[in-house]
Amino acid sequence: MQTRIIPLRRQQPSFDMHPYPSITAPKMSLTDQEVLGFRYQADMSSGHAYHDLPPALACLPDEMPALWRTASHQNPLEWEQQLISAFSDLSGVHSLKRLPYCRPCPTASNSIDLCATLLKRFSWRTALVEPTFDNLALILRRRGVPLCAISECMVFDAEPQELKQWLKKNRIDVLFIVSPTNPSGRCLSVQRLDIISRLCTRMGITLALDSSFRLYNRELFDDVDILLRNQTRFIAFEDTGKTIPTLDTKASLIYSSADLAKELEELYNEVYLCCSGLSLALLTRSFELAKDAGLENVLWRLVDQRRSRLRSALVGTGLSVAPESMHSVTGLEWLTFDAKEYNDLQVCTLLEEYGVAIVSGRQFYWASSVLAEHQCRVRLSMMKPEHNFERALQILRLLGNQGGLFCRSKK
Amino acid sequence: MQTRIIPLRRQQPSFDMHPYPSITAPKMSLTDQEVLGFRYQADMSSGHAYHDLPPALACLPDEMPALWRTASHQNPLEWEQQLISAFSDLSGVHSLKRLPYCRPCPTASNSIDLCATLLKRFSWRTALVEPTFDNLALILRRRGVPLCAISECMVFDAEPQELKQWLKKNRIDVLFIVSPTNPSGRCLSVQRLDIISRLCTRMGITLALDSSFRLYNRELFDDVDILLRNQTRFIAFEDTGKTIPTLDTKASLIYSSADLAKELEELYNEVYLCCSGLSLALLTRSFELAKDAGLENVLWRLVDQRRSRLRSALVGTGLSVAPESMHSVTGLEWLTFDAKEYNDLQVCTLLEEYGVAIVSGRQFYWASSVLAEHQCRVRLSMMKPEHNFERALQILRLLGNQGGLFCRSKK
Numbered sequence A, B: 001m002q003t004r005i006i007p008l009r010r011q012q013p014s015f016d017m018h019p020y021p022s023i024t025a026p027k028m029s030l031t032d033q034e035v036l037g038f039r040y041q042a043d044m045s046s047g048h049a050y051h052d053l054p055p056a057l058a059c060l061p062d063e064m065p066a067l068w069r070t071a072s073h074q075n076p077l078e079w080e081q082q083l084i085s086a087f088s089d090l091s092g093v094h095s096l097k098r099l100p101y102c103r104p105c106p107t108a109s110n111s112i113d114l115c116a117t118l119l120k121r122f123s124w125r126t127a128l129v130e131p132t133f134d135n136l137a138l139i140l141r142r143r144g145v146p147l148c149a150i151s152e153c154m155v156f157d158a159e160p161q162e163l164k165q166w167l168k169k170n171r172i173d174v175l176f177i178v179s180p181t182n183p184s185g186r187c188l189s190v191q192r193l194d195i196i197s198r199l200c201t202r203m204g205i206t207l208a209l210d211s212s213f214r215l216y217n218r219e220l221f222d223d224v225d226i227l228l229r230n231q232t233r234f235i236a237f238e239d240t241g242k243t244i245p246t247l248d249t250k251a252s253l254i255y256s257s258a259d260l261a262k263e264l265e266e267l268y269n270e271v272y273l274c275c276s277g278l279s280l281a282l283l284t285r286s287f288e289l290a291k292d293a294g295l296e297n298v299l300w301r302l303v304d305q306r307r308s309r310l311r312s313a314l315v316g317t318g319l320s321v322a323p324e325s326m327h328s329v330t331g332l333e334w335l336t337f338d339a340k341e342y343n344d345l346q347v348c349t350l351l352e353e354y355g356v357a358i359v360s361g362r363q364f365y366w367a368s369s370v371l372a373e374h375q376c377r378v379r380l381s382m383m384k385p386e387h388n389f390e391r392a393l394q395i396l397r398l399l400g401n402q403g404g405l406f407c408r409s410k411k
Helices: A030-037 A060-071 A076-091 A094-098 A108-121 A134-142 A152-156 A160-169 A190-203 A223-229 A258-271 A277-293 A295-314 A344-353 A386-401 B030-037 B060-071 B076-091 B094-098 B108-121 B134-142 B152-156 B160-169 B190-203 B223-229 B258-271 B277-293 B295-314 B344-353 B386-401
Strands: A102-105 A126-130 A147-151 A174-178 A206-210 A234-237 A252-256 A319-321 A332-337 A378-381 B102-105 B126-130 B147-151 B174-178 B206-210 B234-237 B252-256 B319-321 B332-337 B378-381
Touching (some): A030 A134, A030 B258, A060 B060, A076 A277, A094 A223, A102 A258, A108 A134, A108 A206, A108 A234, A108 A252, A108 B258, A126 A134, A126 A152, A134 A174, A134 B258, A147 A152, A160 A190, A190 A206, A190 A223, A223 A234, A234 A258, A258 B030, A258 B108, A258 B134, A277 B277, A295 A319, B030 B134, B076 B094, B076 B102, B076 B277, B102 B108, B102 B258, B108 B206, B108 B234, B108 B252, B126 B134, B126 B152, B134 B147, B134 B174, B160 B190, B190 B223, B234 B258, B252 B258, B295 B319, B344 B378
Parallel strands (some): A126 A147, A174 A206, B126 B147
Antiparallel strands (some): A102 A252, A234 A252, A319 A332, B102 B252, B234 B252, B319 B332, B332 B378
């Protein structure tokens, strides 16, 4: 007997103060789509860490009272110092401690905004990688940074000479890159970062580095050490919100080379005195526990298992892994589809009808979303509570068994 | 026998990554001073809520595990809805629930930044109250908002006709006011807000309202109801960080009239998906507990007692309450001094030598800090742990007994 699935009604929102359009209404940003995704039973839209606490971190809720009491006897600079120290130990970025300025922002987007404000201040012409999450481009543009797009291939794969020519031809002041990449989940290697860093130094280019997904990288290394050794001018930031499932309780360390530290401090102090001591204590403790248990046990194995389960469930659905994302290390899956008559928004709408919320791919192509070849990707996040993830897999499996997502529409 | 006090050595910082200049180095912002203040044994500099948890909220640390577990079964929109509901109940601003858009930012400065970005978008000429905390002007200027200063007297005391003439003469598009005021601790009355709101509506002026210190107001009222009834175009924000001592774990609700909601949503979504569920759950619970116990017991009595103790301790020191701040309701004290040959920076330096960190007054006069009459105020925050507050009082009392702050220098 075969179960027949029918399109599901969206969960009725339990409150009515927010508008409730389709997830693929025109001109939506990715975050617009993610906000709407909250209302779906199988919400795979946002890339935030919403998975269940791994066993090694399961003690965190019960440790909160003690963390609070300890933090209440410390000052904000001590909270920060402990966070930086624990993060350095976990990530291997020991050179963070050698930097003259490193402070936490409440979210990675706040760090992006500080970067944007700094780049704007110098009117620096900035090459931002494409594809990438659209809020990077939205915030940089909002702050008036002159932007042009550099392809992921150029950043990751091009011959150094070719990259150099491109940077020169486009009169680039700042190279703004993301590693691991969002959506495709690629990591800059030690060797590639060294090449890029030395190139930037020689050309007087500032490197801006979004390391929000760093802890997914299976080959962690001290990238700050490379930048310091090469005397590259840089600004960079981290994030905990993509990896540690603390209900969006997060911190984003932002730091720079010494020659930008004074400007960064001025901009930081315009907006922040400090971050939540409770959040910083919680994240510090998370880093310590993750270090003790190993990222293999706290994060990587879960990602690999979920990727494996998802890829199995995709069989027969008409959705498949995008070739450039085949070796992704992150908790995101970047998908393509084999129905040429559909675009990304239509695929999202089809899945939406079955109760699965994902985000469309075109917005990641922030400078070229109108191109047809940039409308054939969708992104799905796997870092969700197990029951939500399994619910999405069930729906995908049923779709696969019934001829796929595009079958019903084709008839 | 009289105890003789000598200037204290500053506490040695336990880490050396931050620069460590004098608290009154040139061109410091107030936040610059507050960051340095963290290092002082009697740090009265920042206006954040660093006092001990009041008895009615003392259960909060132990409730964190349960709050975490409950929040983990809810989505971010539910976290927010509960926060808004509890805040409305505590503050009496029930009309918040009638607004089409109301979301939390991590900090009040993030809300200021969203306001600034919105005002810039419309190129609105903005009158910002003076004196006020300097980050309002710094952020508005940073975002390119055309600014001019409107005096606190004009906002609070002028005849409506005079205020109207001033707004007209200066071609104002946005009136940006703060209530209760920081530093002077004055509150707009129902009647005064109604006058201003109606004036704004008639003149097509947008009202921007910083209500960060709202809960200090002993006569809480539903200001949003007034703005809605008068059909005033407005944008406004709240803050918990000035009142609830949760180690800088805070949320700042930002909201607007319907005609600005779409723009506000777009700007919010560029930067935020949501805030920490743990922070929002904690603050929701704080509001509930404060509502049950009454703000009288949770906040106001402490403020009044500390103000009384501080004012007693000031006798003989050469410092006294600024006349415009005599009836302040907030946890801040705005002081003047009777040594005409000293300015505010010098007074801060003198107190700094005794281990007391406060902030200088001139930066609050963000448009006119060079005027001599704007260099004769300092601000002190009373919302500190009891032992820090008492330590500051001890130092002030000893100074008072020994001829005052200016005695030694005069000799």
